[in-house]
Amino acid sequence: xxxxxxxxxDLNRREMPKQAPHVRRHNFSEVALGYPVEVAVAxxxxxxxCKKSQCVSKCPVEIDIPAFIRCIAERDFAGGVRILxxxxxxxxxxxxxxxxxxxxxxxxxxRNKGGQIAIGRLERFLADWEAAQGPPEVAxxxxxxxxxxxxxxxxxxxLTVAGDLIKLGHRVTIFEALHLSGGVLxxxxxxxxxPKAIVSREVEYLHSLGVEFVTDFVVGKSRSLDSLLQxxxxxxxxxxxxxxxxxxxxxxxxxxxxxxxxxxTRMNLMKGFLFPEYKTPIKMHRRVAVVGGGNVAMDxxxxxxxxxxxxxxxxxxxRQEMPARQEEIENAEEEGVVFDYLTLPVRYIGDENGWVxxxxxxxxxxxxxxxxGRRKPVPIKGSETILEMDAVVCAIGNSPNPxxxxxxxxxxxxxxxxxxxxxxxxxxxxxxxxxxxxxxxGAATVILAMGAGRKAARSIDQYLASC
Amino acid sequence: MARxxxxxxxxxxxxxxxxxxxxxxxxxxxxxxxxxxxxxxxERIPLSVSDWDVEAGTVTAVVMxxxxxxxxxxxxxxxxxxxxxxxxxxNPTEIExxxxxxxxxxxxxxxSIYPIARALKARGNRVLIALEARSSFLFxxxxxxxxxxxxxxxxxxxxxxxxxxxxxxxxxxxxxxxPVDRVIINGCTFLMKxxxxxxxxxxxxxxxxxxxxxxDGTGMCGVCRVTVGNATRFACVDGPDFDGHEVDWxxxxxxxxxYLPEEVVPLRTSSCExxxxxx
Numbered sequence: 058x059x060x061x062x063x064x065x066x067d068l069n070r071r072e073m074p075k076q077a078p079h080v081r082r083h084n085f086s087e088v089a090l091g092y093p094v095e096v097a098v099a100x101x102x103x104x105x106x107c108k109k110s111q112c113v114s115k116c117p118v119e120i121d122i123p124a125f126i127r128c129i130a131e132r133d134f135a136g137g138v139r140i141l142x143x144x145x146x147x148x149x150x151x152x153x154x155x156x157x158x159x160x161x162x163x164x165x166x167x168r169n170k171g172g173q174i175a176i177g178r179l180e181r182f183l184a185d186w187e188a189a190q191g192p193p194e195v196a197x198x199x200x201x202x203x204x205x206x207x208x209x210x211x212x213x214x215x216l217t218v219a220g221d222l223i224k225l226g227h228r229v230t231i232f233e234a235l236h237l238s239g240g241v242l243x244x245x246x247x248x249x250x251x252p253k254a255i256v257s258r259e260v261e262y263l264h265s266l267g268v269e270f271v272t273d274f275v276v277g278k279s280r281s282l283d284s285l286l287q288x289x290x291x292x293x294x295x296x297x298x299x300x301x302x303x304x305x306x307x308x309x310x311x312x313x314x315x316x317x318x319x320x321x322t323r324m325n326l327m328k329g330f331l332f333p334e335y336k337t338p339i340k341m342h343r344r345v346a347v348v349g350g351g352n353v354a355m356d357x358x359x360x361x362x363x364x365x366x367x368x369x370x371x372x373x374x375x376r377q378e379m380p381a382r383q384e385e386i387e388n389a390e391e392e393g394v395v396f397d398y399l400t401l402p403v404r405y406i407g408d409e410n411g412w413v414x415x416x417x418x419x420x421x422x423x424x425x426x427x428x429x430g431r432r433k434p435v436p437i438k439g440s441e442t443i444l445e446m447d448a449v450v451c452a453i454g455n456s457p458n459p460x461x462x463x464x465x466x467x468x469x470x471x472x473x474x475x476x477x478x479x480x481x482x483x484x485x486x487x488x489x490x491x492x493x494x495x496x497x498x499g500a501a502t503v504i505l506a507m508g509a510g511r512k513a514a515r516s517i518d519q520y521l522a523s524c
Numbered sequence: 525m526a527r528x529x530x531x532x533x534x535x536x537x538x539x540x541x542x543x544x545x546x547x548x549x550x551x552x553x554x555x556x557x558x559x560x561x562x563x564x565x566x567e568r569i570p571l572s573v574s575d576w577d578v579e580a581g582t583v584t585a586v587v588m589x590x591x592x593x594x595x596x597x598x599x600x601x602x603x604x605x606x607x608x609x610x611x612x613x614x615n616p617t618e619i620e621x622x623x624x625x626x627x628x629x630x631x632x633x634x635x636s637i638y639p640i641a642r643a644l645k646a647r648g649n650r651v652l653i654a655l656e657a658r659s660s661f662l663f664x665x666x667x668x669x670x671x672x673x674x675x676x677x678x679x680x681x682x683x684x685x686x687x688x689x690x691x692x693x694x695x696x697x698x699x700x701x702x703p704v705d706r707v708i709i710n711g712c713t714f715l716m717k718x719x720x721x722x723x724x725x726x727x728x729x730x731x732x733x734x735x736x737x738x739x740d741g742t743g744m745c746g747v748c749r750v751t752v753g754n755a756t757r758f759a760c761v762d763g764p765d766f767d768g769h770e771v772d773w774x775x776x777x778x779x780x781x782x783y784l785p786e787e788v789v790p791l792r793t794s795s796c797e798x799x800x801x802x803x
Contacts, residue, residue, distance in 0.1 A: 234742050236561065236568075236608045244744075273525075273610035275742055279547055299744035303756065310756060310775055312782045316746035322739055327567060336592055337567040337739075338786030411778030459761060460742055 068172030071100040078391040082362055085248045085330055088388060089153070097182040101129035103167070104174050111164035112176060117508030120144045122161055122176055129179055135194075138187045141180060142196070146220035146263075147213065147507065149188065149255045152181025154246060155504045156382050188255075193262055199226035204521040207232060207289040209276045209461065212240020213503045214295030214494030216259065217510030218517070219268045225518050230269040230289070232276050237326060240297050241495075242503070244326040245318070247356050249363070250385075253325070277464040282490070290524065291489050291517045294476060295510060298495035299458035303451055304348070308405030313342070313413040317353045317452035324360050342366045342448035346416050348402055349452035350379040353500075355386065357450040358394045366448070368394050373401040373421050378431040399423070399434060403441070405449060416444045457496040475499055483513030491517055526560075526609035528600050529582060534664045538632060539587045539598045540574075546581030548573075548611050554639040555617025555733060555765055558583065559741040561608035562596040568608065569593050570738045570760075572710065574635030583609075586635030586664075591787045613741040614764045617731065619643045623650065623705040626698065627673075628691065628719050630656040633711030634665060636733065640708060641672045650674050652704070654697055656715060660685035675701070691715050694722040704728055709768060713777055720768030730768040734759045736779055751775050 074090040075081070081088050092100065104126040112122045121140050128137030141148045157163075157177035165173035187193060204227045208215040211233035219229045237243050239256040264270060276282060276296075285292055301316035303309050323329040327337035345361035347354050350372035361368040370389070372379060375398045379386060390396065399421040406415040420440035423432035462470045469477040469486040476485055476492040483491040493509030495501055530542040548558060557570045575584040589598040600606075617640050625644050629637035634655055645651045653669050654677040663678065663685070670676050677697055678686025687693050698704050707730040709719040716732040723730040736748040736759050743761035750759050751772035757763060 234610070234744075235740060236610075244740075273608050274547075275610060275613065278613055278742075279551060279611065297744075299740075299742060300758075301744070301746040303746070303749075305756070310749055310751055310772075310779065312778060319739065319745040319747045322745050327739070328565070331565075332786065335565040335567075336563070336596075338783040340783075340786070410781075411775065458743055463761075 066167075066170070066172075067103040068167065068170050069103075070172050070175055071096050071178075073175070073178050078393070081249065082392040085363055087252050088249050091185050092178055092182045094186075097129055097179060098132060100175055101126045101179055103172070104130065105166060107166060111166065112161040112174075115160045115164040117160065117504050118144050118511055120180075125183065126174065126176070126179055129183065134183060134186045137183045139194075141183055144511075145180075145507070146217060147259050147503075148180050149184035150213070150242060150251060150259065151504055151507070152177055152179075152184050153251050153255075154502075155180075156502060158383060160504070188258060195265060196224055198224055198266060201228070202226040202521060204228065204290045204524075205230070205288070206517060206521075207285045207292045208295065209282075209292065210234070210240055210295040210297055210494075210496075211238035211260070211270065211272075212295055212297050212494060212506065213242065214506040214510040214513075215240070215293065216263060217507040218293045218295065218493070218514045220263055220266070221511060221514035222517060223263070223266045223268050227518070227521060228269075229267075230271060232274045232285075233270065233272045234275045234296075235326065236272050238270055238272060240295075244322045245353065245356070247321065247325055247360055249359065250356065275460065277460040282461060282465040282468075286489060290521055291491065293483070293510070293513055293517065294461060294485070294490065294492040294496055295494045295506065296458045296461055296496045298455035298500040300456040300474070301451070302454045302456065304402070304453065306402065306404055308407055308413065309451070311405055311407040311413040312411050313340070313448045314405055315448070315450045317347075317349070317357050317450055318455065320357050320450045321353070321360065330364065339364070340448065344446045345369070345448045345450065346371050346402070346444065346446045347450045347452055348372075349454070350374065350381055351452065351454070352381045352385055354450075354452035355381045355389050355394075357452050359389055359392060361448070361450065362392055362394055369444075370394055370396045371400045371402055371416070371418060372396065372398055373434045374431060375399060375423060401434065401436060402449070406443070413446060413449055416446045416449060418442055418444065455495070455500045457499060461496075473499055481512065482516035483509060484516060489520075526606045528602055528604045528606060530602055531600060533598070534586065535662050537589050538662075538664065539589060540584065540635070541587060541597065541600075542582050542584045543606065543609055544581060545583040545609055545611075548583050548609070549576040549578050549581050552576050552583065552612035553616035554619065554643045555636070556612035556614050557741075557764060558585065558609055558611030559613060559738065560597070560606050560610075562593050562600065562606060564607050566596065566607070567593050568739050568741070570613070570735070570741060572632060572636035572733065572735075573612065574632075574638060576639075583611075584635070586632045588632050610741070614760060615762075617643075617708065617733070617765050619647050621648050624652065624701065624703060625649045625706045625708060626652040626654060626694075626701070626704050628654045628656065628694065628707060628709040628711070628715070630691070630711035630715045633709070633715070633733070634663065634669075637708070637710045638665060638669060638672065640710070641669065645672055652677065652697070652701055654679060654691075654694065656680075656691050656711070658682065691719045692722055694719055695726065698723065698726055698728065706731065707768075709733070713773070713780060716768060717771075717773040717777070720771070720773075724769050731765050732768040732771065733764045734766055734771065734776065735764070736776060737782060750779075
């Protein structure tokens with residue numbers, strides 16, 4: 058009998074050390090501290106190394122999960138990194154922000170017994186181990202094909218496309234509208250969840266492979282897509298979901314009412330928490346309400362808390378329906394964010410200087426399931442209540458950015474302004490143009506954007522080989 | 525990254541900056557703006573474009589020194605680099621054959637109205653220009669505006685040049701020159717608001733170039749939202765030009781004041797050091 062089968066099933070999913078809530082709520086440093094080596098190895102040893110591994114099929118970028126976990130168990134960390142990077146060029150990022158509990162970890166056979174392998178934490182462990190070894194191993198680059206690709210947007214989708222295509226020998230230029238590359242990874246996700254040094258390391262790595270980055274360049278404005286098509290053989294659009302939604306309720310344009318994008322951009326991209334050393338101002342609010350129940354809402358609430366505000370989340374459904382990751386909800390709760398469930402703001406009331414001072418909201422109850430399968434919140438008549446607030450952050454979602462569709466002929470867009478692209482290969486209705494990520498799907502996850510980027514890169518490479 | 529080729533104080537507190545920006549110079553149209561950062565840890569602010577030169581690959585903006593970032597811009601010397609210069613952003617001002625158009629400008633708007641007037645003239649319009657300032661010494665570019673316009677008017681608060689008073693006296697010019705088919709106003713928020721108030725009773729379509737706070741300038745952050753005709757619009761991607769009679773001016777004026785207290789902090793903490801450095 059092989060030894061593996063004799064081993065007793067270990068269901069003890071190893072916890073990751075974190076900063077204590079009372080400490081971390083006063084700083085912007087990373088909350089989760091990562092596995093120490095011995096804990097990572099112990100966690101990896103629990104993996105059953107299934108022959109038909111369900112976890113791989115649930116991974117949007119098809120990482121050979123059992124193989125990299127086996128490497129950790131055997132302490133061959135360099136080998137594990139290679140397996141990881143074969144399919145995922147941004148493991149340090151995905152290990153932190155992927156919703157593994159809905160993907161690979163959900164499919165783990167140990168989940169039924171409550172002991173699914175902490176795949177995300179192990180991924181992060183390998184990526185961090187690699188970073189600690191100094192400059193990364195530079196991937197092998199195929200000989201130059203003489204073909205060139207323009208990538209619009211340096212977010213997760215665009216970085217993936219660039220990484221894949223540069224390795225295949227194509228020339229790649231990324232055009233980024235902001236002054237830093239990374240897209241939502243730099244302007245949206247806070248430092249305490251994804252340190253910016255990690256993003257810049259990944260960008261540097263792509264740069265070292267030969268990817269050219271042009272920042273402060275708005276495709277559609279600085280130069281049209283059609284004009285770029287004259288210079289490049291193919292274009293990938295990964296411009297993201299950069300148009301914030303508001304609720305169209307009275308008082309939404311009062312001072313002190315922010316979109317999540319503005320609130321987070323001031324903090325993360327512009328480093329407002331270091332004001333006045335950094336020149337982008339932020340307000341020190343005392344009471345902040347964050348409207349919404351997704352990961353972005355959690356990011357906003359935990360940011361507001363760290364700036365010293367009493368912070369509440371107003372969410373119209375119950376905790377069960379919240380789209381945010383369980384881990385993020387728990388982190389926010391531990392840190393002291395107050396959750397008002399079944400609560401729908403209907404009006405913001407301002408003071409005589411145009412600053413928000415109160416939120417009027419309705420209490421809701423859950424009715425029949427709606428199109429999303431979640432029970433639909435229905436207002437309770439006469440439940441109007443008023444809360445004192447000096448700031449509101451609206452974190453209810455984003456539409457795809459309209460700049461490129463508005464300025465480009467022949468690019469079909471859908472109902473919500475999303476660029477229409479083939480799900481299998483990312484091809485748009487315009488010749489030689491591919492798209493992927495949030496600009497196609499509307500606001501989704503980093504890993505789905507990367508998955509779309511991977512598929513598009515494959516299709517672009519096939520096209521370039523044939524043209 | 526963009527190199528500053530020329531900088532000078534054109535009138536007290538207004539600085540003319542000419543920047544190396546061949547890409548922007550090729551694409552920019554009247555009424556558009558750029559976003560700049562004055563230093564690596566600086567904030568992003570929008571500046572209206574006042575002129576450009578495709579051959580030389582340059583873009584010119586007139587900046588009023590009103591706060592920490594514009595103050596820093598004013599301190600830069602030729603040869604210095606701006607870490608960010610991005611554009612052209614926003615929709616261009618609509619240029620059609622309207623008939624007679626009155627262009628009204630004050631402050632930095634005297635710069636940005638120039639390419640608009642030039643394009644209107646090239647399109648065959650009769651172009652009138654009215655400039656407004658507290659006093660005559662605050663006017664600039666009179667020569668080139670005179671060369672562009674069919675008639676040039678001045679309004680000064682102290683009466684040192686042209687009509688005495690503010691833009692509220694626009695009605696007199698409009699009555700004397702009628703029919704005027706369109707009014708286009710560039711400049712500070714008060715100028716645009718009062719100008720729109722003056723044209724409303726006359727029913728003349730009035731286009732203003734709004735100047736709310738911005739960060740990215742691409743529609744992503746939404747801080748530049750303005751209410752126009754009871755709907756929320758983003759000035760960066762839906763504007764900056766809007767119908768002045770439809771704008772909620774009170775809201776815009778209030779939103780522009782959001783960071784007034786914070787704006788003063790960097791001036792207190794960092795300006796001394798810089799002055800020493802200069803000396």
